[in-house]
Amino acid sequence: MELLIFYPIAALAVVLALFVVFNKSPIGSAVSLIGLMLCLAGVFIGLSAHFVAILQVIIYAGAIMVLFMFVIMLLNLKDDDNVIWKSREGNTLLTVLTGFLVLGILYKIISITLSADSSKPAKIMESFGTTAEVGKSLFTTYVLPFEVASILLLVAMVGALVLAKTKID
């Protein structure tokens, strides 16, 4: 039953991810990416992680993708027919390294998944994934990362302003 919901959503997510990469027009890519985010939210709901699912929609699909759309609108990236993409010389090493990094992460995820005993699923509490539960653990166990995140946001905000503000003083 669970898999009956998971597989269609996961398949759709993979198809949309391919669309993001192979779509010629930037708008099409962005729209597919929004769809992909919504699919991920669906997967989270299937795992009873309601709050995380909502975050996925509000932050990724709702806020970050709006910025993508704005940039597309501002630059008028209608189609890329006359733009030839080629990687810069210096980027090759970086690309290969990133590829290895991703492969490593995938290997770790798969090995953890395979080593888990799926016949005896871990007991989870009744209130798992609810907002109150997230709040309790975020503000007691993980309070330091939370406060550090505020400094990260501060830096991001200042950075955004410095980058975008053309006539500084």
Added chain:
Amino acid sequence: MIDSVIDFLAPYTFLIVGAVKAVIIAIGLLSSVPLLVWLERRLMGRFQVRLGPNRVGPFGLGQPFADSLKLLFKESIVQNSADKFLFYLAPAVVVFTAIVTFSLIPFGKPFEIFDQKIGMWVANVNVGILFVFAISSMGIYGIVLAGLSSNNKYSLMGGLRSSAQMISYELTLGLAALGVIMITGSLNLQEIVDAQKTVPNILLQPLAFVLFYIAGVAETNRAPFDLPEAEQELVAGFHTEYSGMKFAMFFMGEYINMITMSALITLLFLGGWHSYIIPVPDLLFIGPLLVFSVKVFILLCILIWLRSTFPRIRYDRLMTFGWKILVPLAMLNLMVTSVFIVIF
């Protein structure tokens, strides 16, 4: 044979009941849109010392139906340089998100009939109000895509402006709702209403109510924040290139959003289906539903009243008002409320 079918289906009765309920609520919501259009045109007529539509049917009630039939038979022009798929997708996104948002809105007390407990809502999830915000924030893409796909200067500019306005006021909306959530300690809309049995939240959170209402008007793109339709500057904003039924769909979305927003304000601040001072009997589900509808109706009338009273605000003022006044005020309200909650 039939018995075995019934036995097989028995555990799933609630699923069938819920699905039927969802369809009924969808039909109810969609049929209330023409009524709201009629209400707006009649009220606007009165505000402007004229009659408004009164020829088609009793009190002119047939007017919106006649209009929508007419629009259905209009040619819908898609200009050549437009991105065809996205051009069709944009109004669809607007209406779809508007309808789906309403599925999280409870509008009455649950009641029991034939041993079935029936709630007056489509769905009741524990992240309630956040889900409403999440889906309604997806509605922005309808406007963005309309602006992007039309390949028209006015559309692009209008789309940019409207979406920037909507994201700016979304912040205030979220912050203002936090005060209420703190008082209740739950995101579930039904629990928020139940917590207001004796005192509606508007008395505890007057500032949050005002902020939420202003942000709500801006979110639904209604006057005086109807910058998307600033016809003097932008022809018709993001829907300049739209005609026929696709044009009407943007307005359908707007009217559904008006209903949803009014319902949300009623739930958060006005005590939902609880009636104060005047006692109202339950009568299965009719009493609470009536109380709720009356409150929503009054809020809708105020929205229309605002439209015919205030001139449109200038765009730079709109943005600075949102970022420099509403956001700090909402933050202040939040901090004061949290101190009160912890101390008492």
Added chain:
Amino acid sequence: MRNDPNMSEYFFIAVFAVVALVVVAGILILSAVLGPKNPSPQKTVPYECGIIPTEEAKGRYPVRFATIAMLFIIFDIEVVFMYPWAVALDQLGFFGLIEMFLFIFILGIAYVYIWGRGGLEWD
């Protein structure tokens, strides 16, 4: 499947969404079928108050909008952090209050900086 009572609620939302989808598709298809189709060169040109457009909707737009979008992301993350806090506030008590005030204070610095630098101005 885990016995999560919320799952059936999501099923109802899905039913509602299907109805919405049918309505939307129905309107689009009906209007496409019923409406007349007489395209002409004049009709299929972007509207520009009667003037034939000489170029596509090109040109660059103020970067202000992108700044607003970036600030929105950051503030949105901040607001979303506050939701679990608001729900669990009565259990977190005084300690939770101090944590959040510290958080708001740090972001307040950023807000004041942006205001002072003219990031919220619309000129």
